[in-house]
Amino acid sequence: MAQTQGIGKGKGIDRSLAGLVGRAFGRLGRAGGLVFLLAGLALSGWGAYEGAYLAGWAGTHGTLTVKQCEVSYPNNASRSSRKNRRPIRCEGSFVSDDGKGKDAGAAVQVRQRYTPGTELSVQQTDAPTADDSADGAYVQSGMDRAWRFFAAFFGGWVLTGLGVFCLATGYAPFGQSRVSFDAAWEAAGRGVTRPIVIGTIGVGLVGAAVSFLVGYFV
Known part of the structure; x- marks a missing residue:
């Protein structure tokens, strides 16, 4: 009798434990x-x-005339990431398509170097806060x-x-x-x-x- 009660109690504990596990997995x-x-x-x-x-549906579209391009690695980049990832920053002057927006200190991240004088199709995502500031944000537009x-x-x-x-x-x-x-x-x-x-x-x-x-x- 005692053995039967022990077995029943064990099964009850097992069912309770299974219920707790089931509710935990449900949550x-x-x-x-x-x-x-x-x-x-x-x-x-x-x-x-x-x-x-990038598709030109948002922001202000214009042309960035390249002055110089340089590779800029993050300070905390590892040697392998420096080798495999080469972020290039091209600086120049930006003029919007309508001629109203201008930024002489524009810069954009690109995937390859461009020679000075190259005109890049870019999208201005954020305009500079002042005429002489260089805090405008740009992306190189392209449907690809x-x-x-x-x-x-x-x-x-x-x-x-x-x-x-x-x-x-x-x-x-x-x-x-x-x-x-x-x-x-x-x-x-x-x-x-x-x-x-x-x-x-x-x-x-x-x-x-x-x-x-x-x-x-x-």
Whole structure:
């Protein structure tokens, strides 16, 4: 009798422990979903912001006439990163397309050296605070680079869709999930979760692939 009670008590402890672990993994799934959701929104926002400037849809477009270009390494860059990554800073004078915006102390980060006198198509993201200040911000515009950021924009949709799925169902795509994928997928089909997830991830995958390919071949 005592042995039977001991066995029953042991099973009760096991069930309680399994319940605690299950609830912990359920919360972990939703916490992971929140992380995916926030990461997706951040990636999409960053891709749209950078892509809009590089495509010339935001900011002030103009021409930067190069005076000099030099390689500028970050102070904390390692030897390997110095060898593989060569950030080049070109300085010169900027004139907007309408002629109203001018900056004699403009500078832009580029991927190759240009000879003095070269005219670069740039986008002014922030105007200088004063006529004699050199704190204006510029990016070298071009649709080839813009499409790569648009690929990141759509890639954020994939993370967002995964985040919605995990938040709504408690499914954790990492480790031992309390909710199986089949059960989570079935639960998502009872409302609008599944169409939202399919649409978001589908548009994200197609958009990212098309944007990457267009940017690669442009």
